[in-house]
Amino acid sequence: AQTVTQSQPEMSVQEAETVTLSCTYDTSESDYYLFWYKQPPSRQMILVIRQEAYKQQNATENRFSVNFQKAAKSFSLKISDSQLGDAAMYFCAYRSAYNNNDMRFGAGTRLTVKP
């Protein structure tokens, strides 16, 4: 079974600085999708970024980018120019391309942004 590990329960960053959140996963599959979701105190789960495993190019969405290392099974999220509104729980998620609805979430990383 696929597992997703987020080894950092909590992280903090100074406003305007850059922070990287770690995620590793375990799978024997060659094709899959990876996601980062943000959950602010409002509880809403917001999709931040997605990556297809067959794409070598790292996904980027404005200030958010990923470092996808397929061989290492690593999928870290980099947040540049951190803003107070980035404070939230961040969840890494894995979805199989073979069983598209088998989606596994990591335990989450709580990000604090200091003004």
Next chain:
Amino acid sequence: DAGVIQSPRHEVTEMGQEVTLRCKPISGHDYLFWYRQTMMRGLELLIYFNNNVPIDDSGMPEDRFSAKMPNASFSTLKIQPSEPRDSAVYFCASSYRGNQPQHFGDGTRLSIL
């Protein structure tokens, strides 16, 4: 565009009562998922539907839980009878096809006293 809509946002009820959570997926989405989030277990998939048909309910904790999707725009998750350990945030999510991102509702915070 309207996102996934869940109701109620909060539910507090006494042990033994029936609880019904509701979800309206994004129009056009053909997959619907129910998740439960707790501090201890994180996000767990309970059940998902494709074209209104339940596909995998292996995550449903026990027979007290049931889910239905009578049409493409409405689903319910029912707990009967409810127990204090059912207290959690329940999310509904939907997606178009199996390989598109899941869009989540705002969740229902359920407290069973």
